[in-house]
Amino acid sequence: MKTQTSGPSFLRLRIVGLIGNVMEWYDFAVYGYFASIIGKQFFPSEDPVVSLIASFGAFAAGFLVRPLGGIIFGRIGDLVGRQRAMLLSVMAMAIPTVTMGLLPTYATVGILAPVLLVLLRLVQGLSVGGEYTSSLVFLVENAPKGRRAFSAVWGAWGATAGTLLGSGVGFITAYLLLPEQLETWGWRVPFLLGGAVALIGFWLRRGLHTEAPVGQSKTPALDIFTKHKFAVLRVALLNLGYGVGFYTIFVYAVSFLEQVSWPISGACAQK
Numbered sequence: 001m002k003t004q005t006s007g008p009s010f011l012r013l014r015i016v017g018l019i020g021n022v023m024e025w026y027d028f029a030v031y032g033y034f035a036s037i038i039g040k041q042f043f044p045s046e047d048p049v050v051s052l053i054a055s056f057g058a059f060a061a062g063f064l065v066r067p068l069g070g071i072i073f074g075r076i077g078d079l080v081g082r083q084r085a086m087l088l089s090v091m092a093m094a095i096p097t098v099t100m101g102l103l104p105t106y107a108t109v110g111i112l113a114p115v116l117l118v119l120l121r122l123v124q125g126l127s128v129g130g131e132y133t134s135s136l137v138f139l140v141e142n143a144p145k146g147r148r149a150f151s152a153v154w155g156a157w158g159a160t161a162g163t164l165l166g167s168g169v170g171f172i173t174a175y176l177l178l179p180e181q182l183e184t185w186g187w188r189v190p191f192l193l194g195g196a197v198a199l200i201g202f203w204l205r206r207g208l209h210t211e212a213p214v215g216q217s218k219t220p221a222l223d224i225f226t227k228h229k230f231a232v233l234r235v236a237l238l239n240l241g242y243g244v245g246f247y248t249i250f251v252y253a254v255s256f257l258e259q260v261s262w263p264i265s266g267a268c269a270q271k
Contacts, residue, residue, distance in 0.1 A: 010144065012204075014151065017139040018158025019201040020090050020131045025159045027097045027124060027194055029166025031059055032252075033174075034187040041105040041183075042114045056252060058118050062125030071221050073130025074137070078220060082138035087205050089134060092127035094198030096120040101191030132159070169193060 031038065036048070039055030069089075077085035100120055106113045136155045143151035169190045177186040224232055 013142050014139070014154045016086075016204050017135045017151070018154045018161070019197075019204055020086055020093075020135050021155055021158030022162040022165065023090060023097075023194065023197045023201055024093050024124075024128045024131050025162030026166040026169075026197055027093060027162075027191070028059075028062075028128075029163045030170055030190040030194065031100075032247075033167060033170030034190070035059065035252075037183050037187045038117075041107075041187075042117050044106050054114075058114065058121050061118050062121040062128065065122050065125040066129035069126035069129025069131075070133040071129075071224075072126065073134050075221065076130075077134050077137065082134055082141065083205060085130065085134045086138060087202065089127050089131035090198055090201045090205065093124055093131065094195055094202070096123045096127075097191055097194040097198070101188040101194075165197075166190070 035055045036052055038058075039045075039048075039051035039053075042058070043051045043054035045051045045054070073085045073089055076088065100117070103116060103120070104113055132155065135158070136152050139151040139155055140148050173186055173189055174182055
């Protein structure tokens, strides 16, 4: 396969590989930042802990389908090229993200609101599974000789940048708006802004033309669970501790402290 190795082309390939992950993790960070408000709007309960847990239950639904997304979009990439697979994954994240900013709440449509929310999270989970794996494979396949690891790490940098961007936008939104404004309509703004990130990613990827990879197996998904099952298990276990620790500290703990722990502490102090 012919690889692109010089100046601007090398840089552009890295940006194209990471921009999708920026979008994907931007959405996850924004959802986590406003999880307590989303819980009130879509899973109302007299107990704030119940609403918060229900909100994170919808958040977790996306994780359950990530492996399936990796298989689906990976196969698309094998058949028609990584570029098309990554274009599809960006749109599969962008449309649900913007839609979440327009989604009616429980007070408006009742039980349909949380059902729609979970469905959107499932679509986003498929997209994340496809985006992260497809972008890493794309970066490795188009890396110059001896620089595969350096190229692949740009995908992880994109995920980190998306987390920071989503958290930053969430913080600025919360800082500029009153609590009442934030709960009624302000929380929707970061989701709608996510559409701009997706458009940039779509524009960058649409004009990129790379060679479609030549698959060495006609049944790659089957090979994963037969020939490479132990390697898959090792990688899954390695990511398990990192994933649980990261989302517990940077997503759940923040919302729990703000919504549950601090109010209780304040009430006890007043007594």
